[in-house]
Amino acid sequence: MTxxxxxxxxxxxxxxxxRIGLARAGRGPAALGAPLDALLPAGDGATxxxxxxxxxxxxxxxxxSGFAPMPAPASVPGTPDAVAASPAERLRxxxxxxxxxxxxxxxxxxxxxxxxxWLRELARHGGRVPPRFLPTLLDTAxxxxxxxxxxxxxxxxxxxxxxxxxxxxxxxxxxxxAAPDPAWWETGSFEQRAAALHAWRARDPGGxxxxxxxxxxxxPPEARAALLAVLAQGLGPDDExxxxxxxxxxxxxxxxxxxxxxxxxxxxxxxxxxxARLQAVLQLEGSAQTGRLQVALPAECDAAMRRDGVGAxxxxxxxxxxxxxxxxxxxxxxxxxxxxxxxxxxxxxALARGGDAGNELVRGWGLAAIRHRTPxxxxxxxxxxxxxxxxxxxxxxxxxxxxHAALFHDDRDGTLSALxxxxxxxxxxxxxxxxxxxxxxxxxxxxxxxxxxxxxVQHLAAVLPAAANVSHVWLLKALLDRLARVLDPSVAAxxxxxxxxxxxxxxxxxxxxxxVRFRHETVLSFQxxx
Numbered sequence: 001m002t003x004x005x006x007x008x009x010x011x012x013x014x015x016x017x018x019r020i021g022l023a024r025a026g027r028g029p030a031a032l033g034a035p036l037d038a039l040l041p042a043g044d045g046a047t048x049x050x051x052x053x054x055x056x057x058x059x060x061x062x063x064x065s066g067f068a069p070m071p072a073p074a075s076v077p078g079t080p081d082a083v084a085a086s087p088a089e090r091l092r093x094x095x096x097x098x099x100x101x102x103x104x105x106x107x108x109x110x111x112x113x114x115x116x117x118w119l120r121e122l123a124r125h126g127g128r129v130p131p132r133f134l135p136t137l138l139d140t141a142x143x144x145x146x147x148x149x150x151x152x153x154x155x156x157x158x159x160x161x162x163x164x165x166x167x168x169x170x171x172x173x174x175x176x177x178a179a180p181d182p183a184w185w186e187t188g189s190f191e192q193r194a195a196a197l198h199a200w201r202a203r204d205p206g207g208x209x210x211x212x213x214x215x216x217x218x219x220p221p222e223a224r225a226a227l228l229a230v231l232a233q234g235l236g237p238d239d240e241x242x243x244x245x246x247x248x249x250x251x252x253x254x255x256x257x258x259x260x261x262x263x264x265x266x267x268x269x270x271x272x273x274x275x276a277r278l279q280a281v282l283q284l285e286g287s288a289q290t291g292r293l294q295v296a297l298p299a300e301c302d303a304a305m306r307r308d309g310v311g312a313x314x315x316x317x318x319x320x321x322x323x324x325x326x327x328x329x330x331x332x333x334x335x336x337x338x339x340x341x342x343x344x345x346x347x348x349x350a351l352a353r354g355g356d357a358g359n360e361l362v363r364g365w366g367l368a369a370i371r372h373r374t375p376x377x378x379x380x381x382x383x384x385x386x387x388x389x390x391x392x393x394x395x396x397x398x399x400x401x402x403x404h405a406a407l408f409h410d411d412r413d414g415t416l417s418a419l420x421x422x423x424x425x426x427x428x429x430x431x432x433x434x435x436x437x438x439x440x441x442x443x444x445x446x447x448x449x450x451x452x453x454x455x456x457v458q459h460l461a462a463v464l465p466a467a468a469n470v471s472h473v474w475l476l477k478a479l480l481d482r483l484a485r486v487l488d489p490s491v492a493a494x495x496x497x498x499x500x501x502x503x504x505x506x507x508x509x510x511x512x513x514x515x516v517r518f519r520h521e522t523v524l525s526f527q528x529x530x
Contacts, residue, residue: 011059014052022048029055036062086161091128091154098122098525099130101518106136110518113485115140118522119150120446125526128156138162138169148172185211190223197230205234213242225253231261240268247307259309263331263371273308274331281325284341284351295357297321315363322360329364333372337365345380352392359395370399378404382419385436393432398439405443409486411452416440420455428463431472434479441482447519453488457495467505477508484512489520 010032017029029052031037039058040051094102098121105115122129129137129151138159141147148171155163155172163172170191184192185200201208212227219227228246231239239261246258262270283294301311301324309331315323337348349365352358369377381400385393408415419440427433437456448456460483470476484492493516 010055014055014059017052018056022052032058087157089128089157091156092126094122094127094130095125095525095528097528098125098127098522101522101525102130102133106133111515114515114518114522116147116150117447117485117519119147119154121522121526123150123153127154127526129154129159131158134159134162138166138172141172142168145171190226194226194230197227198233201230201233205236206238209239209242221251221254224249224251225257228254228257228261232264235261235265237265237267240265244269252312255309256312259331260371263333266333270308271332273304274328275336277305277310278325278328278332281328289343289347291351293351293357293361295325295360298324313367318360318363322357325357326360326364326367329361330367330371332368334365334368334374334377335372338376345374345377346384349380349384349388353389358392362392362395363397366395366397366400370397370403373403373407375407378407379415382436382440383422386422386424386433390432401436401439402443405440406445409444409446409448411449414451416448416452417455420452420459423459427459428466428470428476431475434472434475438475438479438482441479441486444486446486447488448486450488450491453491456483456487457491460495464505480508480512481515484515485519487516489516489523492516493520 014029022029029048032040032055036058040054098118102118104110105112105118119129134155137151141151152172160173163169167189170189181188181192182196182200184196188196197208197212200211209231212231216224224246228243231243243258243262243265246254247262249255249258259270262268263274265271277298281296281298283296285292285294298305298321305311305324310324310327311320313323313327313330315326318326334345334348338345341348341351343351349362352361365377366381368374369381378400381396382404385396388396408419411417423433423437424430447453460480467473467476493513
């Protein structure tokens with residue numbers, strides 16, 4: 001049996017020798033004591049440095065292998081019973097090859113943002129996270145909330161059971177796999193109350209709204225906006241009166257949440273008020289094809305306008321009154337203007353070129369397309385943007401392209417492929433086109449299908465040989481980094497990098513193919529039996 005104190009002392013001596021060096025220590029590594037010395041090579045052939053490293057390895061193995069947990073204490077009368085055992089798993093186990101890739105991800109061998117795609121592949125496989133990684137992943141997703149949607153479906157029964165043991169992991173215990181206890185609304189934590197209200201809203205929208213209205217004045221100010229957002233599920237005309245009262249809340253987050261819900265409620269008085277204001281501001285001279293859209297700035301922002309959020313937005317580079325128009329445009333579904341002018345969204349956007357108020361029109365319509373996620377307007381914004389004047393391009397909120405990426409990344413109707421086909425032949429010389437591609441790749445929640453991936457690879461193959469002369473090198477490198485994450489990996493792996501312009505691109509392309517190969521290996525790893 002190894003003497004623990006003797007070995008611990010030898011371990012400290014080894015660490016000291018490692019820090020100061022054997023030459024300064026004036027002696028070789030200390031003996032470890034029986035039986036650990038027997039694990040070291042016999043004889044005097046090893047150099048002192050080699051002996052030091054071998055001794056450190058032996059001590060590390062000893063420290064990690066000899067721990068024995070304390071026996072569980074006997075139950076004490078009056079204390080809660082032990083936690084119930086985890087239910088039997090229903091999801092498939094993770095294949096060994098995929099588990100090895102997860103281990104490398106968590107050790108930092110590959111970029112951390114590839115963890116989400118790995119988890120989504122596991123979900124497609126119908127599998128669960130290996131138990132040894134559950135604490136690490138729960139901690140990671142606690143810090144990074146955007147990872148939770150990918151982790152929740154693959155936690156498995158043990159993962160949800162484990163989440164109940166730590167208050168910080170409660171978000172995982174309340175993932176909706178089991179019906180929340182209705183009593184949580186009265187006695188639970190904030191997370192439990194929100195889950196109970198969400199379930200209540202699903203089965204009885206009116207009852208859930210009334211329950212929230214009854215406790216509204218006693219709710220903590222920081223919780224009101226989050227609870228109000230639950231009403232987005234099953235939103236209907238009966239919710240309007242309560243939402244109107246929330247417009248007078250003292251907390252701006254609550255007022256903003258109420259405006260967002262009212263703006264998404266067709267026929268609401270909020271939408272009617274904003275539309276009436278805009279009809280007095282926007283005047284079309286002539287037809288939508290040949291006319292001009294004039295903007296008459298409001299003379300003032302009265303109390304009713306401020307209550308509806310006019311003047312609440314931040315619009316750098318625009319004047320105060322122009323900002324009021326932008327706020328009003330952002331609140332109304334842009335489809336209203338397609339109907340009013342009898343024109344497609346792209347024709348409406350073309351009207352912005354003919355007047356002096358083009359920038360505020362483009363920004364206001366862009367914010368409206370983001371808020372309402374209007375497919376026709378989002379689609380036309382992207383194709384219009386490629387040919388728009390630079391000044392108008394800068395007025396388009398980046399979020400429009402994030403919504404485009406979210407709505408059309410699957411290319412189900414060919415929208416993404418059509419946009420890539422619309423790229424000019426010299427798109428590498430135009431930083432605007434590169435920025436558009438960067439936004440589309442950054443906002444894509446999933447990999448692109450094979451068809452748009454193949455088009456993008458063809459674009460890259462055509463321009464990379466001339467990339468040495470591009471003026472926006474950093475932008476193109478950023479685009480390659482994002483494309484490595486969204487292109488179909490089997491298609492991207494076929495990209496010929498032999499025509500790389502010079503050595504400054506070698507590291508970028510090496511990183512590109514490292515990520516592509518990892519993603520391809522991830523897909524293949526889930527095709528083997530667990």
